[in-house]
Amino acid sequence: MSEVTPRLNALLAPSPGRRFSLALPSIWLWRLASVAVAFLIWEVLGRSPISLALPPASEVAVAFGEMLAKGEMWAAYANSLPPLLTGLAIIIVGGVVIGVSVALARTAEWFLLPVLIIFQTAPVSAIIPLVTYAYGIGDASKIVAIMILGLPLVALNSYKGIQATPPSLIAMSESFLASRFDTIRYVILPSASGMIFAGLRLGVSGAFIGIVLAELLITPTGIGDLITYNRAIARYDKMFAAIVSIIALSAVVLALLQAVETRLFRANARALP
Amino acid sequence: MTLAREAPAAPPAPMPDEKPILVADEVGLVYGGNVTALAGVNLTVPQGRLTSLLGPSGCGKTTLLKIIAGLIEPTTGDVTVRGEPVRGPGPDRALVFQDFALLPWATVLDNVGYGLRVRGVPRQERDQVARHYIEEVGLAGFEARYPHELSGGMRQRAGLARALAVRSDILLMDEPFSAVDEQMRRKLQEDLLELLRVEQKTVIFVTHSIEEAVYLSDQVIILTQRPGRVSTIVRPDIDRSGNVDEIRRTPRYMELVDEIWAGLRQYVE
Ligand SMILES: Nc1ncnc2c1ncn2[C@@H]1O[C@H](COP(=O)(O)OP(=O)(O)OP(=O)(O)O)[C@@H](O)[C@H]1O
Numbered sequence: 157m158s159e160v161t162p163r164l165n166a167l168l169a170p171s172p173g174r175r176f177s178l179a180l181p182s183i184w185l186w187r188l189a190s191v192a193v194a195f196l197i198w199e200v201l202g203r204s205p206i207s208l209a210l211p212p213a214s215e216v217a218v219a220f221g222e223m224l225a226k227g228e229m230w231a232a233y234a235n236s237l238p239p240l241l242t243g244l245a246i247i248i249v250g251g252v253v254i255g256v257s258v259a260l261a262r263t264a265e266w267f268l269l270p271v272l273i274i275f276q277t278a279p280v281s282a283i284i285p286l287v288t289y290a291y292g293i294g295d296a297s298k299i300v301a302i303m304i305l306g307l308p309l310v311a312l313n314s315y316k317g318i319q320a321t322p323p324s325l326i327a328m329s330e331s332f333l334a335s336r337f338d339t340i341r342y343v344i345l346p347s348a349s350g351m352i353f354a355g356l357r358l359g360v361s362g363a364f365i366g367i368v369l370a371e372l373l374i375t376p377t378g379i380g381d382l383i384t385y386n387r388a389i390a391r392y393d394k395m396f397a398a399i400v401s402i403i404a405l406s407a408v409v410l411a412l413l414q415a416v417e418t419r420l421f422r423a424n425a426r427a428l429p
Numbered sequence: 430m431t432l433a434r435e436a437p438a439a440p441p442a443p444m445p446d447e448k449p450i451l452v453a454d455e456v457g458l459v460y461g462g463n464v465t466a467l468a469g470v471n472l473t474v475p476q477g478r479l480t481s482l483l484g485p486s487g488c489g490k491t492t493l494l495k496i497i498a499g500l501i502e503p504t505t506g507d508v509t510v511r512g513e514p515v516r517g518p519g520p521d522r523a524l525v526f527q528d529f530a531l532l533p534w535a536t537v538l539d540n541v542g543y544g545l546r547v548r549g550v551p552r553q554e555r556d557q558v559a560r561h562y563i564e565e566v567g568l569a570g571f572e573a574r575y576p577h578e579l580s581g582g583m584r585q586r587a588g589l590a591r592a593l594a595v596r597s598d599i600l601l602m603d604e605p606f607s608a609v610d611e612q613m614r615r616k617l618q619e620d621l622l623e624l625l626r627v628e629q630k631t632v633i634f635v636t637h638s639i640e641e642a643v644y645l646s647d648q649v650i651i652l653t654q655r656p657g658r659v660s661t662i663v664r665p666d667i668d669r670s671g672n673v674d675e676i677r678r679t680p681r682y683m684e685l686v687d688e689i690w691a692g693l694r695q696y697v698e
């Protein structure tokens with residue numbers, strides 16, 4: 157216990173200048189520790205006779221390796237990844253473009269905003285089966301499911317971020333003769349970037365929910381099918397391996413997003429009080 | 430009656446030697462169709478002098494400054510700079526914001542260089558000019574800091590340096606020293622006077638402090654309560670060559686403060 161406190165203090169203490177190079181490795185250590193603890197608890201729960209449907213973490217890890225070796229995992233992802241990546245690209249680019257332009261061009265506001273809000277508040281998993289009627293069973297349905305779950309979040313957050321730009325900063329920019337374009341580039345977008353990226357994180361999570369829901373409810377293929385099938389034949393270790401794989405992939409995408417944000421708006425992160 | 434003054438206010442001495450650089454003619458502003466903030470403001474700002482706007486809270490001082498800056502279009506009347514009507518922000522005017530309006534994600538250097546950046550001045554030249562004015566306002570050494578790392582007074586200086594960096598002739602300042610303590614306020618006042626001796630600018634300065642107005646300005650314009658219009662104009666012909674504390678103790682200085690207070694207190698009571 158006693159070693160932990162100074163470490164924590166080193167993490168929390170604002171040591172100007174070098175604090176980032178110092179804190180970064182320890183942050184990763186803490187994250188690893190957190191994952192390790194979660195797996196440990198899982199292992200213990202899995203070994204206790206609570207439920208057959210919860211195998212211990214070690215068994216799931218073995219199943220994971222097996223599925224990689226036998227190619228089941230690759231086959232599933234070959235199916236799921238193309239629509240997932242396409243959907244992600246659409247919601248990231250499309251969502252930001254829609255949200256930003258709706259906020260900047262006030263004429264579009266009345267038209268698009270109600271649609272976005274309806275989609276954000278609707279019980280989406282109820283809508284998803286209906287997508288089949290329109291788009292059949294295939295990649296198109298999966299992409300639509302991703303868009304329904306992710307696009308409104310990205311667009312609405314981008315919209316709110318732009319709207320939340322302090323008016324005095326915009327007045328400042330205009331008073332120094334900035335063009336509208338420069339004001340957007342140098343003031344509005346950096347100011348909104350925090351909200352935009354918060355929306356992107358939610359949207360990415362939504363996209364992963366979307367693809368899994370679509371593969372569970374509409375099109376029994378890919379990773380969703382891997383989950384359903386293994387549950388049906390009571391191979392819970394494999395089922396959990398499939399679930400863990402999709403969670404891990406989602407974590408990787410979120411980490412990439414974080415890296416992009418830090419790269420683009422590094423100063424923002426530092427300027428937070 | 431408290432309003433009765435012992436000595437009648439001396440009528441503002443004409444300043445025949447100075448050309449007006451800025452004239453407001455019957456400037457009126459109605460917000461949202463029902464709040465009349467300004468009702469026919471007439472004023473003349475002599476070139477190279479410091480004019481302050483004094484008036485009860487909510488009388489429209491900020492509004493008037495924003496109209497002069499070209500950020501708000503007046504409902505009636507117009508503002509002219511060297512005879513040209515104001516149609517929007519222009520290179521001849523720079524505004525120092527009451528709330529600083531610094532970009533939180535940009536360093537002091539980048540904040541000060543903002544006006545130059547959006548005018549297309551290349552990085553190297555922009556940084557050089559910005560460094561010059563950062564030093565001039567006494568912020569040297571803080572170029573790489575972010576606004577949240579600065580005290581209120583330092584942020585105010587950064588805002589001032591940003592306005593100076595675009596080298597416009599007219600500096601518009603909205604209660605620039607209200608966010609700092611008395612000590613810092615005096616320091617900034619000194620610095621401003623010193624700066625004006627070097628830079629030869631015309632300054633329009635909003636303040637709540639009568640003493641500050643008398644001490645700093647060549648012309649004090651007192652506005653009535655809302656809807657604001659010009660109530661009185663006082664020209665504090667103070668010799669500022671001596672020691673600050675002596676100046677603040679001269680009979681003329683105290684007389685002027687009393688005179689303006691007498692004019693203002695009717696709006697407070
Ligand atoms: N955007 C706005 N919309 C509607 N009314 C406004 C707006 N801005 C200011 N007003 C009103 O106009 C009047 C003048 O406001 P202004 O900010 O110019 O006053 P001020 O003299 O600067 O006050 P203070 O000394 O407190 O800063 C106030 O009554 C205010 O409520």
Ligand SMILES: [Mg+2]
Nearest residue numbers: 490491492603
């Ligand atoms: Mg004001």
